Amino acid sequence: MLVLTRKSNQSIMIGDEIEVSVLSVMGEKVRIGIQAPQKVPVFRKEIYLEIHREGGGVQATDDGPPEPRPAPQSGGTVGELDES
DSSP: OOOOOOOTTOEEEETTTEEEEEEEEETTEEEEEEEOOTTSOOOOHHHHHHHHHTTOOEEEETTEEEEEOOOOOOSSOTTOOOOO
């Protein structure tokens, strides 16, 4: 893991298209801004994990921002094992 120190109003670049900026630091809270192409999905980690836990994913569309994929239909309830 690369660890960087940044102050408010400073940024880092990821590749040529993604910029992560520190907007403000207030106590233990850090506000960040992310500029990325619409084709690059950006989620808070807990949302990302929830999307993948539900069996979905993220699919980019040609005409707009990425949208979460619907979870596949298993016919059972969450946590139920299908032994057929």
